[in-house]
Amino acid sequence: MSVIYHPQKYKLEDLPMQNFIDSDEIWEILKRNENPTPERVREVIARSLDKHRLSLDETAVLINANTPDLIEEIKNGARELKERVYGKRIVLFAPLYIGNLCVNNCAYCGFRTDNKKQKRITLSSEEIRAEVEMLEDSGHKRLILVYGEHPKYDAAFIAETVRNVYSVKKGNGEIRRVNINAAPMDIEGFKVVKDAGIGTYQVFQETYDRNAYLKVHLGGKKRDYDWRITALDRAQEAGIDDVGIGALLGLYDWRFEVLGLLRHVNHFEAVYNVGPHTISFPRLKKASGFEVKPEFDVSDEEFTRLVAILRLAVPYTGMILTAREPAHIRDEVLQFGVSQIDGGTNIEMKGYSSKKDQQDLDHEQFTIGDNRTLNEVMEELLGHGYLPSFCTACYRLKRTGEHFMEFSVPGFIKRFCQPNAMLTMAEYLEDYAPAETREKGYKLIAENLKDYQDEQFREKLIDRLERVKKGERDLYF
Ligand code: SAM
Ligand code: SF4
Numbered sequence: 001m002s003v004i005y006h007p008q009k010y011k012l013e014d015l016p017m018q019n020f021i022d023s024d025e026i027w028e029i030l031k032r033n034e035n036p037t038p039e040r041v042r043e044v045i046a047r048s049l050d051k052h053r054l055s056l057d058e059t060a061v062l063i064n065a066n067t068p069d070l071i072e073e074i075k076n077g078a079r080e081l082k083e084r085v086y087g088k089r090i091v092l093f094a095p096l097y098i099g100n101l102c103v104n105n106c107a108y109c110g111f112r113t114d115n116k117k118q119k120r121i122t123l124s125s126e127e128i129r130a131e132v133e134m135l136e137d138s139g140h141k142r143l144i145l146v147y148g149e150h151p152k153y154d155a156a157f158i159a160e161t162v163r164n165v166y167s168v169k170k171g172n173g174e175i176r177r178v179n180i181n182a183a184p185m186d187i188e189g190f191k192v193v194k195d196a197g198i199g200t201y202q203v204f205q206e207t208y209d210r211n212a213y214l215k216v217h218l219g220g221k222k223r224d225y226d227w228r229i230t231a232l233d234r235a236q237e238a239g240i241d242d243v244g245i246g247a248l249l250g251l252y253d254w255r256f257e258v259l260g261l262l263r264h265v266n267h268f269e270a271v272y273n274v275g276p277h278t279i280s281f282p283r284l285k286k287a288s289g290f291e292v293k294p295e296f297d298v299s300d301e302e303f304t305r306l307v308a309i310l311r312l313a314v315p316y317t318g319m320i321l322t323a324r325e326p327a328h329i330r331d332e333v334l335q336f337g338v339s340q341i342d343g344g345t346n347i348e349m350k351g352y353s354s355k356k357d358q359q360d361l362d363h364e365q366f367t368i369g370d371n372r373t374l375n376e377v378m379e380e381l382l383g384h385g386y387l388p389s390f391c392t393a394c395y396r397l398k399r400t401g402e403h404f405m406e407f408s409v410p411g412f413i414k415r416f417c418q419p420n421a422m423l424t425m426a427e428y429l430e431d432y433a434p435a436e437t438r439e440k441g442y443k444l445i446a447e448n449l450k451d452y453q454d455e456q457f458r459e460k461l462i463d464r465l466e467r468v469k470k471g472e473r474d475l476y477f
Helices: 023-032 038-049 056-063 068-086 125-138 155-167 187-195 210-216 225-229 231-237 254-272 300-313 327-334 374-383 401-407 412-431 435-449 455-469
Strands: 089-099 142-147 177-181 243-246 278-280 318-321 340-342 387-389
Touching: 023 056, 023 254, 038 056, 038 068, 038 300, 056 254, 056 300, 068 300, 068 412, 089 125, 089 374, 089 412, 125 155, 142 155, 155 177, 155 187, 187 231, 210 225, 225 231, 231 243, 231 254, 243 254, 254 300, 300 318, 300 327, 318 327, 327 374, 374 387, 374 435, 387 412, 387 435, 412 435, 412 455, 435 455
Parallel strands: 089 142, 089 340, 089 387, 142 177, 243 278, 278 318, 318 340
Antiparallel strands: none
């Protein structure tokens, strides 16, 4: 394996365990688990349903299970696991693009520095407030702020934008959790954004394969694989214990990327005693001046399969699916494992306040596949019996990181997450939903209340729901 540490550029303490991705090892694991017997595949699914985190070898068994029957069994396993661990809850959030200046040259991204057609915009403080007011008016409580990589977007700037978002209150609206997706920082920088009260710090490795990485990251700081792969370690060292990893599917073989993601999770668990909070697996989309090449294109069939495999591999890690995917794919993979989705998404700069319904790729990063409003997404979720949640309780009660893990066990979800989903959904139904959605929502809440055998607890929950109806806000367990 190549040496990837550059002593002239970094201090060793900035790059803990930098060698944890070994391409040869990953390919070897995939190879030695080729053509698994149906019994072996079933054994692995059963192990996951027994709530064990799968090893790399076990995950490779699922990846190599290629017959339609076995794939269906994997999907059924993921469905069952999702029901058992997460219940019917789906957390909703929205992305907010703060600035598209970028010094990097990622071949696939509309914001790349070489893309002269892209109109460069950085939202002013007032413009951010206008966007947030629109998002609050639609019912959102959780945002992820997204930034290009540029000297202007340093840690102090990011922290300021986060504080700005938290300060916007309109009617009963407020943003209770601000996550960020921004370029890797040094430890000092991460401390600055942590102090602004961010929820999750999210950064995607894009591809875990070093050569594929170099092929598409053509210039700028992002070209440095090592700086990026160690970003979340620096975040941890700075005290951010709530982090999100991801791979951009379509840059390299998806089988490899699934094991790369898992290796990244292992690294976190080994070093920090806590896995990442979330995993993202965006599929590459058309961007201004960029068409997806078929070479590593991930088909719908492969995509839905890999979501199910990831669910089984890491039963307790949140999985995020975004509006990059069209509604029918979103609806399918919600069944086997996704725990968070965005709704009412607009990724155009100043897009929420300008209310344009056509995408303009010169104003944004890539094409989205699902442009339904938040209420349309809510309707769809309710129609399938899901409990949409805007809950932010764990983060605000400091139930994150290592401490969060102890809560991520059966029982906790039922006693905390599910009731909090109902309480935040009731807020939505009261403040933002049309009458028809309100009716459907309360019907679903009533059905879910029947699941609570503990009379005392149910009474407590009903009492809080009544208080929400009477106008109290922000009640949670
Ligand atoms: N600039 C920062 C960075 O690159 O990490 C953060 C924001 S970047 C706008 C967020 C993510 O968008 C990237 O990590 C990448 O995975 C994703 N992305 C970029 N171009 C894309 C495309 N054409 N289709 C789908 N996702 C894309
Ligand atoms: Fe810049 Fe991020 Fe886009 Fe790369 S993916 S060009 S770093 S905004």
